[in-house]
Amino acid sequence: MDDKILIVGATGLIGGHVVRQLITGGRDKNLHLLMRRDFSGETGEAKQHVADNANWPEIITSVKPDVTISCLGSTMKKAGSKEAFAAIDRDLVTAVAEAAKAAGTRHFLSVSSTMANSSASSFYLKVKGQAEDALRAQNFDRLDITRPGLLRGERTNDPRLGESLAIIASPLMDMLLQGSLRRYRSIDAKDVARAMVALLGHGDPGQYIHENDGLWELANETREKIDPPHRIIDLTAALSHF
Structure with a gap:
């Protein structure tokens, strides 16, 4: 029997793509979606759990997922304050991880940010780093933390002007980011989702960080597996050789 997979934050940019990837791959029979509002797209045989954040630990306990994928994330502008941002990106992520561990989750995957560090001077990166520390403390059999750079993708329910302008400029900026700076390059949210789906097939125990x-x-x-004739490439890296 396939592992029971729970996606937390399924209506977000990356979460939505993870859902679609799993459905396309026929992995929706034991798929559960936990979110604050209904999923707007096709969900196949996946079971939806719509509830306020405060009720999520109880739902996680009832689902008993083997694998939990956290796609939670906000911005200080959307959250409204530093405290509200930390309540989602650190406290809620931690609560989900704790509930998942108690419910029997063996494999936990989460979306963080490049340069996340609990000692960072940037409040955003500090909170992301604190969340990562909390995840490590749970001692899951396997923990995968993804640290993408600037995310490209259409946010239908969460337009971000500053981020949109950065995305427009990203082709030029990406060309300038070489060597160790490649971690700051933009990356399509679909690629992050595809990477997380691929990690479901990686069973070696341990704690892993994945950057661009x-x-x-x-x-x-x-x-x-889904579209064999094509491969995703880092076009900027390819062009840099010419």
């Missing part, structure tokens, strides 16, 4: 280069490589694993 690793995410692109993982994304190809999923793409090759």
Whole structure:
């Protein structure tokens, strides 16, 4: 029997793509979606759990997922304050992880941010780092933390002007980001989702961090299974050789 998979934050940019990838791959029979509002797209045989954040631990306990994928994430602008942002990106992520661990989750996957560090001077990166520390403390059999750069993708329910302008400029900026700076390059949210789906097939125990280069490589694993003739490439990296 396939593992029971729970996606938390399924209506977000990355979460929505993870759902669609799993449905396309025929992995929706034991798929559960936990969110605050109904999923707007096709959900196949996946079971939806719509509830306020305060009730999520109880739902996680009842689902008993083998694998939990956290796609939670906000911005200080959307959250309204530093405290509200931390309540989602650190406290809620931690609560989900604790509930998942108690419910029997063996494999936990989460979306973080490049340069996340609990000692960072940036409040955003500090909160992301604190969330990562909390995840590590749960001692899951396997923990995968993805650290994408600037996310490209259409946010139908959460337009972000500053982010949109950065995305427009990203082709030029990406060309300038070489070597260790590649981690800051933009990356399509679909590729992050594909990478997370690929990680479901990685069973070696341990705690792993995946930044842009690793995410692109993982994304190809999923793409090759669903659409074999094509591969995802880092176009900026390819052009830099000319």
